[in-house]
Amino acid sequence: MYYLGVVVTGVGVLFLCLGGIGLFRFPDVYNRVQAGTKCTTLGAFATIIGVGIMEPTWFWKTLIIALFILATNPISSHSLGRAAYKSGTELAEGSVVDMASEFEEYSEE
Amino acid sequence: MIIIATVTVFFMLGAALSVFFFKDLMNAVVASSLVSLTATVLFYLLQAPDVAMAEAAIGVALVTGIFVVAIRRTERYEK
């Protein structure tokens, strides 16, 4: 059981590091939001659950923290992305399509 | 443990210096919230969880909110 927890924690820690690498390398805000929230969500989830597996009396509390992170991280990423779009941040150079001008709220700005 | 304490102290120094050098005050608010984040980690590593909790509540939510409201009422860019 202990070694299973070590493996799960190791996978989580690796994904946390990959989130940092993606945040550093991607070209514009939206891609950075993708890397910085997706990889760290799974990474934090796996790390915290792994600690709960290594120490079975802590499992309930760690499950609560992990579920809380899983519920709130998409909301904060969504609000940051919308703030970036409404404050006029440009897309990166290689972008294919931008259909947001079809929206009535966005077209007047 | 000593690894993460050392790295955190350097983050705190860099964030505090960058608060001084940013011309856009919104960036300065983000960096100052990073300073209080690292202060939370340092209190935690020195085994004072109650102080860490108070620092998190005051530094991240309250100070950031008050600074943002104040900047919105005045000017965003430093001359």
Added chain:
Amino acid sequence: MSKVKSFFYLFSVLFLVWLGFTATFQLQELALGLTLSFLLSLIFYKTYVNIGFPPLGIKRFVFALIYIIVVFKEIIKANLDVAYRAVHPKIPINPGIVIIRTNLNGDVAKTVLANSITLTPGTFTLDVIGDRLLIHWINVESKSEEEATKLIGERFERYLRIIFA
């Protein structure tokens, strides 16, 4: 939904959240939790009348469990995808912003759909206006609205349509 029903719905949800966070069954903590959730649901139940929670049922519960498993599988696929794009030396991305349509009505259903889309391969929700969702896609495969709806939203909507029917 009537007022009494929504009051009890909110009360039970708040009390379950309290039980989860404290994780004890001592009498004092239970009494404090009951008082707090009673007061909060007395103040806020008018807000939740408009939102409309789904009614309970066994079929919905089973489909909710299946939905959780599907979402977890998609989360793992999403992370492997984004991690591959992050460590690849050329950064093979093809980003863009597309619009998809949804048939769901009700704010709770749309919130769950938007959060699930945020957690799945290479897409995250920027905004929701009416029945259209604005989505940033890291690897655009089709520019038309119908195909994007089929590629992104359909795999969740067929479960959510049953759960929130």
Added chain:
Amino acid sequence: MNAITILFLSIICLGLFLSFLRMLSGPTAPDRAVAVDTMTTIIVATLVLVAFILERYIYLDVALVYSLISFVGLVALARFLEKGF
């Protein structure tokens, strides 16, 4: 505190360092906010790991309170970034 935990903490420090560089050099304000959000999530995971190393159950409460409060602060910051100045 054995070799495995030292390895885990080193990998976490690499991720923290890269996102800190993005915080210093991000061209716009939303870039920096995204970097701070990422650092917050990484640090919540680190706090749970350190609580396991120190073997104190009560330290988990700090991670819970921290994730809750930073969520509120980031949403407030994003609301004010969105309105424009």
